Amino acid sequence: xxxxxxxxxxxxxxxxxxxxxxxxxxxxxxxxxxxxxxxxxxxxxxxxxxxxxxxxxxxxxxxxxxxxxxxxxxxxxxxxxxxxxxxxxxxxxxxxxxxxxxxxxxxxxxxxxxxxxxxxxxxxxxxxxxxxxxxxxxxxxxxxxxxxxxxxxx
Numbered sequence: 379x380x381x382x383x384x385x386x387x388x389x390x391x392x393x394x395x396x397x398x399x400x401x402x403x404x405x406x407x408x409x410x411x412x413x414x415x416x417x418x419x420x421x422x423x424x425x426x427x428x429x430x431x432x433x434x435x436x437x438x439x440x441x442x443x444x445x446x447x448x449x450x451x452x453x454x455x456x457x458x459x460x461x462x463x464x465x466x467x468x469x470x471x472x473x474x475x476x477x478x479x480x481x482x483x484x485x486x487x488x489x490x491x492x493x494x495x496x497x498x499x500x501x502x503x504x505x506x507x508x509x510x511x512x513x514x515x516x517x518x519x520x521x522x523x524x525x526x527x528x529x530x531x532x
Contacts, residue, residue, distance in 0.1 A: 412509055419476045419507055420515040424526055426452055426470060427484065427517075431524060434486035442494075444483035445505075450476060459488050475510045484519070493521050504529065 423443075430441040433456075440457045452470040472478075482505055485494035501521045506529070508514040516529035 412511060412513060415473045415476060416507065416509055416513060416515045419472045420517060420528065422470065422472065423452065423505060423507070424517055424528075426454065427519070427526060430454065430484075431486050431491045434488050435491045438488045440485055440487055442483060442485040444481075445478045446481055449478050450474075452478075472507070476507055477509075479506045479508055479514070480504070491524065493519070493524060 426443055430443050433439070434441045438459050440459050442455050444453050444455070445451065450472045452472070454468045454470060455465060456467050457465060482503060483494075484503065486492070487494070503519045503521070504516055505519070506514055506516040518527045518529055519525070520527070
């Protein structure tokens with residue numbers, strides 16, 4: 379007998395094996411995707427802070443970034459130096475299901491990008507974000523040096 383086709387049993391076994399393999403791979407893929415969303419959001423905040431810092435060094439204006447607790451947006455503002463009547467220039471939205479866990483406001487003053495001392499009670503400021511699964515990432519900003527350090531998940 380010349381066999382040129384697959385039997386129904388062979389096709390069903392193949393689909394069962396593929397189903398088992400995909401059920402093992404799917405959870406790790408979604409976890410990877412959540413971690414990438416967190417990393418992208420923290421990179422967005424870091425870039426926004428660095429841009430505000432460098433802008434305050436090149437233009438005689440005060441630049442700042444602020445966020446409300448449980449928010450998913452950053453407010454970016456600028457004002458005239460030395461009298462600062464704060465005006466919001468833009469809003470930056472984070473990815474869906476990502477939110478900022480603490481309220482913060484940072485102002486960078488010209489000509490050297492000095493950081494507002496009111497925002498730093500103990501010489502550092504931690505900014506933490508989390509997703510709907512409570513996985514988190516963070517940034518720590520050092521007042522003295524302006525260094526932005528990434529904090530890993532907890």
